[in-house]
Amino acid sequence: MLASIALRRRTAARANSGFTLIELLIVLMILGIALTLAMPSYRQWIQNTHIRNTAESVLHGMQRARAEAVSRNTTIAFNLTPGNGVFWSVTFLDDANNPVAIESRPSDEVPQSVKMTPHPIPVGSEMPPTTITYSNLGAIVPNSDGSTSITQIDVDSDALPAEDSRDLRIVVGVGGMVRMCDPNVISTSDPRHC
Secondary structure, X not given: OHHHHHHHHHHHHHHOOOOOHHHHHHHHHHHHHHHHHHHHHHHHHHHHHHHHHHHHHHHHHHHHHHHXXXXXXXXXXXXXXXXXXXXXXXXXXXXOOOEEEEEEEEHHHOOOXXXXXXXXXXXXXXXXXXXXXXXXXXXXXXXXXXXXXXXXXXXXXXXXXXXXXXXXXXXXXXXXXXXXXXXOOOOOOOOOEO
């Protein structure tokens, strides 16, 4: 009888003692293996999220420029200026021909790994297009500085292999409409197709 009571006391004392060192090490080892297996997928997901956020920001800016041109009944420019402290800006010219910003985004909003390629790609020493100007009717008009207008922007990440990167493209239609699409979608019936 006394042996039975002593055994119950030891069992109760052990049940209240918490984790053993071996149990804790096993849990940490399982977590380490799970994290090691999940890290590449997590890194890929983060980079693709950066691509999408950058493309959506540019799309928003271009749509905002077009909407402001119609609502203000004047020409409005969308300026893509990476590396200048400002990522993009929506501006109009005041009476003294000075640009006035309506909205802008800082350049630190875009991670260094995300690359944008505006089109048409220049030939020779010509600078790539950085501006698109909308009329009061929402149509594309020539830029005030005479530069070529942006027709599309490819957004990609150089931190991922091509097969893991989810590239996006912003396309400007003939009438000034702007949309985002996936250049890797082949099926013409898919709404993501460019």
